[in-house]
Amino acid sequence: MIGDDDHTVVLGTGEGVQSLVARIGERRESGFHVGAVLGSRAGVDVGGVRSSGRISDLPDLLETGEFDTVIVGNASELSEAELADVVRSCAAARLEVFVTPRLPELYCTRRGDDHVW
Numbered sequence: 001m002i003g004d005d006d007h008t009v010v011l012g013t014g015e016g017v018q019s020l021v022a023r024i025g026e027r028r029e030s031g032f033h034v035g036a037v038l039g040s041r042a043g044v045d046v047g048g049v050r051s052s053g054r055i056s057d058l059p060d061l062l063e064t065g066e067f068d069t070v071i072v073g074n075a076s077e078l079s080e081a082e083l084a085d086v087v088r089s090c091a092a093a094r095l096e097v098f099v100t101p102r103l104p105e106l107y108c109t110r111r112g113d114d115h116v117w
Contacts, residue, residue, distance in 0.1 A: 008032045008069040009062075011055050011086065013039030013046050016100075017073035021047030032069065036061060040077070058086060062093045072099040 010021055017039075024032050025048055037044075037051040038058055044051045053061070055078070061067065070090050075083055083099070090097040 007035045007067045008071060009036045009038060009058065009067050010034055010046070010049075010071045010073045011038050011058070012073035012077050013037065013041075013044045013051055014074045014077065018045075018047045020071070020073050020100075021049055023047075025049075032071075035067060055082065055086070059089050062089055062095065068095055070095055070097045072097070075099050075101065 008024070010017060010024075017037075021034050021037065024030055024034055034047075034049050036053075037046045037049050038053050038055045038061070039046065039051045040054065042051055042053050058070070062070075070086065072078065072083065072086060078086065087097060087099075
């Protein structure tokens with residue numbers, strides 16, 4: 001581990017990801033520190049962190065050894081093959097990976113969302 005906080009890469013640049021990155025920044029007790037954001041293009045402000053490249057740049061970024069966690073902030077932005085590549089890259093680098101669920105994965109005909117937790 002690099003320090004007390006997990007050095008985290010967040011994938012995605014949409015509204016939900018912007019909110020996620022901002023919340024991580026506000027809640028230092030989470031133990032995460034967003035060190036990089038990768039999305040559809042570089043230079044986008046994402047919750048106070050400027051995106052530094054495209055999602056396809058992830059393997060090169062992980063080779064630096066500076067990160068120990070990857071959060072897929074909007075799995076809907078990725079195809080099944082791209083998501084599988086992300087998970088494989090993280091497994092090869094022995095990183096922890098979190099994937100936010102896609103909307104269809106949350107859909108249920110039951111009332112309420114207690115089944116998610």
